[in-house]
Amino acid sequence: MTVPVLSGSVVADLVLPDDETVVRRRYRATFLVLALVLAIAPFVAYPVFLMQVLCFALFGLSFNMLLGYGGLLSFGHAAFFGLASYVGAYAAKYGGLAPELAIVLGALSSAILGSIFGAIAIRRQGIYFAMITLALAQLLYFVSVQTPELTGGENGIQGVPRGKLFGLLDLADDRMLYAVVAGIFLAGLLFVYRIVRSPFGQICKAIRDNEPRAISLGYRTRHYKVLLFTLSAALAGLAGATKAIVFQLASLTDVHWSTSGEVVLITLVGGLGTMLGPIVGALVIVSMQNYLANFGAWTTVVQGAIFIVCVSLLRGGIVGLVQKWTGRAL
């Protein structure tokens, strides 16, 4: 442990391990490399596959922010992914909304639902919090099953038009749509970065570390947790609505508990609290689902096995392991 010797006068040179400028420089490099990789990717892989990865990576990002920086474990994040998927699909298909508006509307709906679910669940701690989020998400699932006139029931909302972005760019072209989805993902990444490195983010980290202490310093911690939950839900909604436009489909799977489980899997396999974790996790899980699809029930078994290996052997997930090798935060 090397510790710089300090005195009151050198405060300008003070370099915190969590200092904004240092972290920003480090993350900027990672971000640029990632943007470059995303730019090249459609030339070597199927755009539709990549878009699926990016939607789930965005979903993972929202979960990662909530657990990694707020210490809040949600088992019901499918509610926000799914609601936005339905709202976005419905608005684009029956409301004739442009894709960008449908996506924004979806994300906003999830933010509102998130603030309600968050306010209810936040009254309990730890595993009880997680169980309440699960229960509330199941409630939404049953409502979705019971209202086929809105959700299309078992069939879902199919044939959602991709439309034209800002009335100009035709998203029927997979490459074009891919560029938009990649842009949304990168924007989501910057959004999370801004939140966790804001004055608000600092308080969230303090609450995660020691909530009674934060209260004793005069912070009304519940409000901070609800706001973080709402922001996370909005991001999950962004992912869900984008997914609905990409696959032209919103279905019960989007609100199903297995989708909540998937986002836990993606985050932990990729690496909790890391910037690249969700995208690596999404890449692994989505690839696996696509390649193992023929094996039916075995997909779940293999997923479970990978999950157990990652959680018990790699505490920081895949990205955590790479971080250890390379000695830099990713």
Add this chain to the structure above:
Amino acid sequence: MTDPDDLILVTRGLTKEFGGLAAVSDVDLRIRRGSIHAMIGPNGAGKTTCFNLLTKFLPPSRGSIVFDGKDITHDRPDEIARRGLVRSFQISAVFPELSALTNVRIALQRKRGGSFDFWRSEEQLRPLNEAALQLLEAVGLAHVATVAAGELAYGQKRALELATTLALDPKMLLLDEPMAGIGREDFRRIEALIRTAAANRTVLMVEHNLSIVASLSDRITVLARGRVLADGDYGTVAKDPAVIEAYIGSGRHG
């Protein structure tokens, strides 16, 4: 030195029952503004519970609390902290994954009002670094300002907790065993620090080390089995037969 009639904290009949068992019963505290008031008593006497009641970390079963002329019996814990009654914890309480400097800054940040600005950069907080570092320097932690609080030695964590509490510039400090786990070498420093901190505020302190209590405090309240056994200055309290009985009876000696 202190006006005996100027009371900053008054409780009446403060009681806390856990399933019928009274951990604190009928406690009347009268704490003078500007004094260092010690609360002593054997293990399990109800001292920490008392702190939890005063800061509303636990709701009282009965009784009232008046702080600085206002009834705070029904306030939330965060409201009480904002009124200027701030506690430390018996087991050191820091934010382990944040640097020592950030720990103090979390307290300084509160003066900005609510920190709900998730769209702003952390750069906003940079002006607070100077004050945070000064507070760290006062407790002898400037050289570990950048170290994660979780990696500090126990005594350093206690000092950091004190610096964080002082960053709020509270009217009144509640210190729960500030000397516990502090090495001999840091003893004098923390003692001096408490003395400095108490210069322009009130301190209520739970402490088992009776020599510290004797040298620091103006007044002492002795608690046993949840009840106030004696109240007065050190000389009076130490001679009280009930106090001697309670301490010997519980097998604990000063």
